[in-house]
Amino acid sequence: MLSSVPRAFFFLSALTVGTLCDTNCTSRRCLAEMLKSYNLTSQPQYENCTQSIYVPLIEYQTLSIDTKSLHLNSRLQAKLVWKDPGLSWNTSLYQFYEVVLPVQSVWTPSIQVTNGLETTLEDTSSDLLVYSNGTVVHSVIINTEVNCEVNLFNYPFGSDACPVAIQSWSLDGCGTELEFGDMRVLDGSHGDWQTLSAHLLQIDNHNYLLVHLEMKPNNPFITLMLPSILIILADVVSFALPLGGGERNGFKVTLVLSFTMFLSILNDQLPGDSECSPIIRVHFCVCLVLLVLSMLVSLVLTRVAKDGRFIFYFCCKGPVQRKTGNREDDEGDISVVQLKGSEEDSRMLRKVVNFLEALSAKEQESERYENIANTIDTVFFWFYFGFGTLYFCGMMYVMVRYTCQINHLDFWD
Structure with a gap:
């Protein structure tokens, strides 16, 4: 009976120490595992039911332009920043200001291309960065193919602008809204076309990239x-x-x-x-x-x-008849008529x-x-x-x- 009391005290002490270790992580990985265990895969929601997503930088690149079918293939890499209060922590308890979390363990916004025929959204990395105040930083790559009615009237001296409309999910006042920062164009020459510039514009609460294209007329x-x-x-x-x-x-x-x-x-x-x-x-x-x-x-x-x-x-003609002056001339073609030498010479000369x-x-x-x-x-x-x-x-x-x-x-x- 006495031997069982120290054993129970030992197990109770070990359980207490393990609990203190969970509440006071001494490594970033421990903190990341704790945040990951929250399983916050739904959108952060406030009183207005709208989450603001800040896009400090978009890098645009034209991949190809199909002049025959009027399709523009482009690649966009966007940096996304938003706040999720559920992922914040007290730095006085956890002595770290940022941790790395798997993308699948937290909620990430979805970006769409309105006029895209085919759009794919990929994460640049399987991890993202979370700061102590709940700020989340992530990067995505958007490959899209849009139907672009390029002005081909002046072909092969054509130049025009093609919009790439970017939006996030929103319905009845809930969802996300995008706030854009800077824009940068990468490698603007492809095939017979070259990208002169790209600008972020907004019309009627719609955001879009206006890509200015110009055809290289040499080829x-x-x-x-x-x-x-x-x-x-x-x-x-x-x-x-x-x-x-x-x-x-x-x-x-x-x-x-x-x-x-x-x-x-x-x-x-x-x-x-x-x-x-x-x-x-x-x-x-x-x-x-x-x-x-x-x-x-x-x-x-x-x-x-x-x-x-x-x-x-075509004109049908009958046999040609020769006209002669008298009957003796007609018979002269059939039989030999004895004429004087002077008359015969005169007629031949004629x-x-x-x-x-x-x-x-x-x-x-x-x-x-x-x-x-x-x-x-x-x-x-x-x-x-x-x-x-x-x-x-x-x-x-x-x-x-x-x-x-x-x-x-x-x-x-």
Whole structure:
């Protein structure tokens, strides 16, 4: 009986010491385990049922821009700061001002992208930092793909702004609200586009990042605009070839086929349609019309230079009958008629003269047709050259200077 009393006293003393160790942690890990045991995974709630989340810094980075489908892929890394009174402690009892807790053991805010087609929210680390006054500091990474109606009217000289709307969960006066600080843009050049700047703006209690984008015209100009200019230039120079012989017509047909093949290959690379459809599609259509018109005019003028006709038509002709002065001349073709030498020489000379006169008249008529065709060809060349020059100058001016307005915030309407 006496031996059992010291044993009970020993166990009671050990239990008392263990309790004191739990209430007076001497290490950060002990304090972290104590806070973790609270299991505070619900949002801190006050009388107004709204938790304020301060975002001191957002780092924005453009990952890619799909010009065909008008999608903007971006990455945002945000630092989040909020207060949770349930995670505070008395520094006079626990001699630490900050501890590290697992993210899963406490409540963390959720950030959404309103106009995002696909958005993923990831923690930069599996831990977060908690201060003695209940302030929690955490960082998240947001990968989002938004549908951006970029102004492609001026393609490949386009520039526009694309919004990325950021919000947190809120319903009927409860939830969270975001307060933003600074903004920083990282690595703004990707593919054919470059990010000029990004600004945090607010409209009607909606927060969004307005990302200013600009297309780098070097690659699209070389692959799209320059080939069309060179093909039209080659078509203009082809007027130096003569109308006869068919060299010009064959060359022009080759140009039309080459341009058609060029459009077929680049169809998948042309930008997609938006509210402001790319004017480069109209440009290619006009170039094709000019090439076909030049080819048709060349074909018609070749016909004019040959026989003076503008169109082809067929005329049935009967057998040609030769007219003679008397019956003896008709019979002279069948049987040999004995004539005097002077009369026969005179008639042969007359036939030779008539043949030469007919040949000379045909040559004069052919020369007259060629002169008419060359005159029309010269007039059409200068018209083609002048119209082509004015067209390309006007098209380049419209591509660079004209501005098409798009409402980028219509997803809030």
